[in-house]
Amino acid sequence: MDESGVIVHPATYPPKVIDVTILGYVRETNGIGYSRDIGRPVQLGGNDYIIFGDTFCKNQDGEFVGIVDNTATLIESRDNPLESTYPSIRPDGKVEPLIHWNAEEQRLFDENGTRTCLWPFSGIVEASPGVGWMWFEKSQISKNGGEDVITPFGIGLAMVVCDEENRQLRAIREKDMLFDTSEPRIGSFSTIVEGDFIYLFGQHERPKVNDGEVSLVGLKLEETDLEAKKTNGSYEQMDEHAKEAKEPEKELQVFLARVDKTQPFNRTAYRYWNGVEYVEGLWDAIPIFRDLQQGAIIKSTIWGPSRPWVFVGNDKTGSSQLLVGVAANIEGPWETKEVCTTYGIDYNTAFRYCMYPHQWASKEEDGELLVTVCEQWPGGVVATKLKFETEKSIYWETVPINDYSNTIRQSLTLDSILLRVSAGVYNVRFSIEGRVVCDGMYFPEGEMPLQLRIKVTHILFLHRLSLEFFLNSAPEKISFNDAHSRPPLATTGDDLQSVKDAVEITRKILCNMISEERRASNDSELEGYEIIERQ
Numbered sequence: 001m002d003e004s005g006v007i008v009h010p011a012t013y014p015p016k017v018i019d020v021t022i023l024g025y026v027r028e029t030n031g032i033g034y035s036r037d038i039g040r041p042v043q044l045g046g047n048d049y050i051i052f053g054d055t056f057c058k059n060q061d062g063e064f065v066g067i068v069d070n071t072a073t074l075i076e077s078r079d080n081p082l083e084s085t086y087p088s089i090r091p092d093g094k095v096e097p098l099i100h101w102n103a104e105e106q107r108l109f110d111e112n113g114t115r116t117c118l119w120p121f122s123g124i125v126e127a128s129p130g131v132g133w134m135w136f137e138k139s140q141i142s143k144n145g146g147e148d149v150i151t152p153f154g155i156g157l158a159m160v161v162c163d164e165e166n167r168q169l170r171a172i173r174e175k176d177m178l179f180d181t182s183e184p185r186i187g188s189f190s191t192i193v194e195g196d197f198i199y200l201f202g203q204h205e206r207p208k209v210n211d212g213e214v215s216l217v218g219l220k221l222e223e224t225d226l227e228a229k230k231t232n233g234s235y236e237q238m239d240e241h242a243k244e245a246k247e248p249e250k251e252l253q254v255f256l257a258r259v260d261k262t263q264p265f266n267r268t269a270y271r272y273w274n275g276v277e278y279v280e281g282l283w284d285a286i287p288i289f290r291d292l293q294q295g296a297i298i299k300s301t302i303w304g305p306s307r308p309w310v311f312v313g314n315d316k317t318g319s320s321q322l323l324v325g326v327a328a329n330i331e332g333p334w335e336t337k338e339v340c341t342t343y344g345i346d347y348n349t350a351f352r353y354c355m356y357p358h359q360w361a362s363k364e365e366d367g368e369l370l371v372t373v374c375e376q377w378p379g380g381v382v383a384t385k386l387k388f389e390t391e392k393s394i395y396w397e398t399v400p401i402n403d404y405s406n407t408i409r410q411s412l413t414l415d416s417i418l419l420r421v422s423a424g425v426y427n428v429r430f431s432i433e434g435r436v437v438c439d440g441m442y443f444p445e446g447e448m449p450l451q452l453r454i455k456v457t458h459i460l461f462l463h464r465l466s467l468e469f470f471l472n473s474a475p476e477k478i479s480f481n482d483a484h485s486r487p488p489l490a491t492t493g494d495d496l497q498s499v500k501d502a503v504e505i506t507r508k509i510l511c512n513m514i515s516e517e518r519r520a521s522n523d524s525e526l527e528g529y530e531i532i533e534r535q
Helices: 105-112 238-246 456-473 499-521
Strands: 018-024 036-046 049-056 062-068 072-076 116-119 124-130 131-144 146-164 169-175 185-194 197-207 227-231 233-236 250-260 272-273 292-299 309-315 321-327 335-341 351-356 368-375 382-386
Touching: 018 197, 036 335, 036 351, 036 368, 036 382, 105 116, 105 185, 124 185, 131 351, 146 185, 146 351, 185 250, 238 456, 250 292, 309 351, 335 382
Parallel strands: 131 185, 292 351
Antiparallel strands: 018 382, 036 049, 049 062, 049 072, 116 131, 124 131, 131 146, 146 169, 185 197, 197 250, 227 233, 250 272, 292 309, 309 321, 321 335, 351 368, 368 382
8 A cells, every 4th residue: 555545566676577569550540650669658738658769760651761870759648658640751751850960960961962860769757847957878880881880979958848839858968978988878768857966877898796806986996906097988908927817707797877957067066876875976886787778767556555666677788578677775786687578579589679568558467568569660669568467456346334234333422432443563554534454455455544423332352452562553543533542452463363353353253244234134235335354
C-alpha cells in the first residue's frame, strides 16, 4: 500500500516474464511508414511525446526524401499509445527536426554531404512546467571511399520548451559542447529528475577491470609498479611493462552525475558519484553499470517499495535480450538481469536495440510494462507488452457492512469501542477503517476498505487475539480516535502463535458473523456479499 492508499501488487523478484505480446509498430497518423530508431517516451507540459533518432523521411508518394537525425512526435490520445503525430513536415516531405543544425553544420552538408547527427538517446527531463533539458550525442558522418566514417564530437545540451497552444516542442541549443570525446558521455544514456537535482547517466569505453588489477577510471589505483596519470583526457602508462602490454579488453562503463535542475548548462555545477558521495572530479567517478548500450532509469512500484529504482534496456551487443535492473537507491548497487527475448515484425533479425519502457502506457500495478524495441534498418520501432509474474494475492472481498441488518450494523460511538487502528509491524496492518491486511494480503484494485461496525463482544475478542500484540510491541504505531476509545485488554502478545494466526482468526470470525446473518435473514439481504480468500 503506498502513501496515497492505493494497493499495489508487486511483481515477483527476480523478474519473470510470463507473456510477451507484440502490439505493432509505433505509427505516424499520416500513414507514412517511417524507418526510424530510438523511440524514447518523454513528458513535457502535460503532454506525451516520443523522441526518435535517424528518421528516414518519405513523401506522400512513398519516395525517400532524406534523413533527419532527430525528430519528435506528439501522442494525441493516451487511448492509442501506438499512434503519434509529427506536428511539422516540410513541403518536400522531410520532417522538421527537434534540434536544428547550426550554420556550420548546414554548410558542411551542402558542400560535401557531411551529415551532422544530434542523437537524443536520453530523451527530455522536465525541470519546470513546460521547460525541459535534452542532452544529445553529436557526431558527423562523412564518406571515405564509399564507406561511412563517423566522427564523434561529444555531448551537447539543448533547452526544450513546450508551446501551450499547439503543443509543439522547440529546442534551443547551447553554443558549446558540454563534454568532449575524451570524457564520459554524461547525460547521453539516461536522465531523470528527483527533488532539486537532475541525475544523469553516461557511458565511456575503458579497459576492463578485473579483481586486483589497475582501474583507469572510477576505482582507486592499486599500489603496484603500474602508475597512471591522466594526460588530456587519456591515460598514459609510465611503467615499461605497461608500455609493452597488449591492448586490454574494453568494456562500456556507465557513470552517474547530478546537477541542480536550474544549472544544467553550467559545467562547474556537475558532481559525480565516486561510490561514497558526489564530488567535483569527473575522473573520481566509478561505474554504476557495465556494458549497457541503451535504456532508461525510472522510478516504479512494479517490484515493490524496496526496489523503487528500475532500469529497462539492452546491452551493448544488440543481442535482442531485454535487461531489467533494480536498486534501492539511484546510486546502486544495481542488480541487472536478462528477462526475455524481444522480437521484431517485418525485420525480425537477431539484432535489436534502443529498448525503452513507456510507463504512462503500462499497468505496473498488474505487473505489465509497455516497452518499445528498434528493429535493424530498414525496420521501425515495435511496441511490446510484457507481463511479469506477480505475487499471489490473498485479500478480503469488499463487504458493505452498512447493508446488513442492525445486528451487525450496531453503531459503536467513540464512547464505546469504535476502533480506528493503523499498525505496521511485521507486515501486518489494521487499516483506519478496521480492515486487516498482512504480508501477501491486499485489497482489490480500485477499492478502498469500508468501516466495519461490529458487536462489542466481537471487538473484544479481536483485542485479546491481536491488538494486545501491537500495543505491547509498537505502541507508537497505534492511534485511536480518542483516549477513552482505547479498549480493555485481557492478554499479552505472548499468547499469539504468530501474527498470521490472528489474521486468520479475524477472517473466520467475520465469515461466521456473515453466515449467522445469512441464516437469520434467509439469504435475502446478503446476496452477493461475502468475505472470501483468493489466490
